[in-house]
Amino acid sequence: MPLYEEIFLSDSSLAKTFWGRTRLEYIYAYLKLEQQNISRKVLHQLKYKKNVEVGNLVAQQFGRCLMSNDRFILDMPHFLVPVPLHPRKLLQRGYNQSEIIAEGISEKTGIPVLTDLLLRVQYNKSQTTMNRHERWDSSKDLFELNDRYDLEALEHIGIVDDVITTGATIEAIANTIHQKYPIRLSVLSLAFTS
Known part of the structure; x- marks a missing residue:
């Protein structure tokens, strides 16, 4: 499976998702979701069928692919930060799919x-059923930083997500972090939609 490498200012559909919205160093995605392709089935297994083994295996493949990429090796994040679930959603699902992906990577x-x-x-x-505008509206003020961490000493964090659709969640996270710290952020997403 290919690695989709997207430098923030490059001319690509994934990078264009974030143009003028937030500062990102780079975006890597492993799978491209298209109607009824295997990538969609893999993500569905992880997210809705509780098949964490599939998610972990594909995330490990993603990690191997990242380690064969010179740009990534030269500019690796200091930490991987999975997109968090609300405690109620975590209780319903039983696990955080972005955390499974981060652990595999x-x-x-x-x-x-x-x-x-x-x-x-x-x-x-x-x-999943919202349009771009509805996703942006629903992503406002979703996140807070845990006060027990001081990010002053960190230079670079990798945000890990399961899938990038409109970029609203990543934008909300980046804005939350950048309000307090001028840290470099990159995105590692298992999949993206075009």
Whole structure:
């Protein structure tokens, strides 16, 4: 499976998702979701069928692929931060799919995972049926930084997500972090939609 590498200012559909919205160093995605392709089935297994083994295996493949990429090796994040779930959603699902992905990537890259750096403070319904505007509205004020961490010494964090659709969640996280710290952020997403 190919690695989709997107430098923030490059002329690509994934990078264009964030143009003028937030500062990102780079975006990597492993799978491209298209109607009825295997990538969609893999993500569905992880997210809705509780098949964490599939998610972990694909995330490890993603990690191996990242470690064969010179740009990534030269500019690896200091920590991987999975997109958090609201506690109620975590209780319903039983696990955080972004955390499973981060752990799989970490196994192959050696980058430590910080699971509690970000807190999801508002519960919102699934965004799968929302349009771009509705997703942006539902992503406002969703996250807070955990006060027990001081990010002053960190230079670079990798935000890990399961899928990038409109970029609203990543934008909300980046804005939350950048309000307090001028840290470099990159995105590692298992999948993206075009």
